[in-house]
Every structure is written in C-alpha cells, then in structure tokens.
Amino acid sequence: MNARQGAARARRVLAVIASALLITGLTTGTATAASAPDGKFCVVEVGKSVDGGFSPVKSETCSDDPASPAFTAAAAPDVLLMEWFWNAHNNPPNLTRIIVSAEEGPCDSSGYRLRPNLIWDNEISGFYTYSNCRSVSIYDGYSLDGDGAYWFDGRGDGPNVGYVGDRMNDRTSSLWIRY
Template sequence: MRKIDLLGSLAAAAALFITSAGAATAQEAAHSESDSYCAIKLGKSEAGKESPVLARACSSESSADATAKMKAKLAEKSDSTDDVTVKASMAIMYWYEHKNFNRDKDGDMTVIYGDAGNCDSAGYRITPVSWWKNNLSSIFGNGDCGYADITNKAYTYTEQNVYVQYDYNTGIGRFDNNVGVIQIHS
C-alpha cells in the first residue's frame, strides 16, 4: 500500500512538473533563437508590483515588424485601433544583448512600450523572460525614463537609480547577463 501511495505521489508531481514546464515554454515562446527582435507593451502597475504585460511579440525580420505584431495583438483586445497606435508609439526602454547597444556585435534587442506613456517616479517594473535574464547587457531608457532599479537574478542585490540614458552608459556593469527585475522610472 505504501508503495502505491509513493508511486501516486510521484505521478502527481510529474504531472505538475510537466504542466509547469508547458506554461514556462509558452511564456518563453515569445523569444526564440530565430527571433532577434521583440516588442513588449507594459501596463501601469500598483506601487511595488510587477507591471502587467499587455502584449508581447517577436520577429526575425526587424524591430518594426515585432512592434507591428505587438500592435496587432493589442488591436485584437481593443475596440479602437487609433488608441492602440497612439499609445504604442513611444518606447520607454530598449534592451540589447551586447554592451554598447549592439554596436560592436550583432545581437538581439527588445523594445518596451508603456501603456500609460512616459515614465513618472513609479515607472514600470518588469521581470525579463529567462533568455533576457541571461543575455541582457545594455539598457537604454527613452523619454523621461532615465533611471532604473536593477535586481540580480538571485534577488540578493539591487542597485537603485542606475542611469540608463546617453551614449556613455554603454553597459549595466555587475548586472551584465544577470538581470532579475528592472524598474524603469524618471
């Protein structure tokens, strides 16, 4: 009887693992080896909480193609495509696979858009998908989004107010390929 209970428990655990792995795979599908460009639209979050991802799309063609696919996903959810076009037109942050904004070496990039527009002091908070956690080397903040609070993958260290604008900030230092959470803000 005890052996049957143990086998039943193992089967249940295996089913849970397979289900969890499937969910993770679906989330990660937004960035694959063949997709070099992604676009993500974030909603405004409550203080200290993750910004909801409203849409995410990737492309092997270009950043503009990834953004067009993201806008199409947003339009499916919205009654007004005009509102989608206006709000999606301002990027708040760019991610690059390599230091110096991929200028020295070709690499992947992602453009992040904010649903509420430009950054304020609260900004937007995002946990990158696992590929970006292990490959993010440069961040550029756009508009009023000039600073970021960055936490490492182990969630043991956070550096606040990392300046992420202008060309002299070509990398993210100790967070190179080690990003757990980013809170971009003014």
C-alpha cells in the first residue's frame, strides 16, 4: 500500500466513525436525541444550558395524534418556550414543542441553546415563541455558526415566524432563544 492509498483508507475509516457518532447522537455537547422519535407531534423538555453550552434534552415524547395523552400531557405543568413547524405556517400540521420545567422558568438573557433531533435537523420551516423568548437566532451550522437569521419582538412573548424565508427554510441545525 502506498502513501496515497493509506491516506484514502484513513479518510474512509474516519468517515465511518463520524457517521456512526452522528447516527447515534453521541457527539460531544449535543442536545440531539439519540434516535428518531415516532410520531409527527413531539414535546421535547430541555434544561438550562451549563457554561454557555447546549441545553440538555431531558425527555422527548411523540405521537401521530395531536390530541393524544402522550402529546398533551407532556406539556401540562411545564413552560412552553417554542414550537417548530415542519411546513410553513404549520400547514399541514407537524410540530415539535420545546418546554422547560416550571422551576427553570421562562426565557432569560442566557436563554436556551438547541439542536434539533435527527428528524427535525434541516427541516424547520417556521416557529412560534412563548414565555418571554423574544430573541431567536437560527443557524445552518451545528454550533450556532454558519449562515443564520435573527428575529426579535420586544412587545409580546416573542416572534411568531410562520415561514423563515427561502434562504433559511429547511436549513436550521442549531438555535438560540432568549429574552
């Protein structure tokens, strides 16, 4: 084996390892669910980020029925921060709700740094925010980097963006929501 063949083999091995890590959700610092959830209506409970890192995913519940107890009960006493829409203006409906426990409260200045799970990565077409999440930044990079867009609404709970626009549609891989 010559040097060129050895280098090509090493790249293939690294590509296989990297793919395995992405598929299992084991990348360092990720708040991504380890596997794709069942159902198109999901509730994801996150926690406060530590030291400016990504918010940990505490639980994820999904259902094909938006009226199911699994979907509606998951958000009962908790604080709703955000809803992601698969389709512009959530038509036809397919959404994920991002919640936190009542103890962790609404958005504040440090906010929540999020990575969509394997189903939602590069699939967000619109979103609504709640609970004082007045500032939203979305990025096509996994570490709040790359091409992005920003929305701010200082009058209400936060921006309601039915459609993120042609430039960012289906390109969101990380988000930062905050007061």
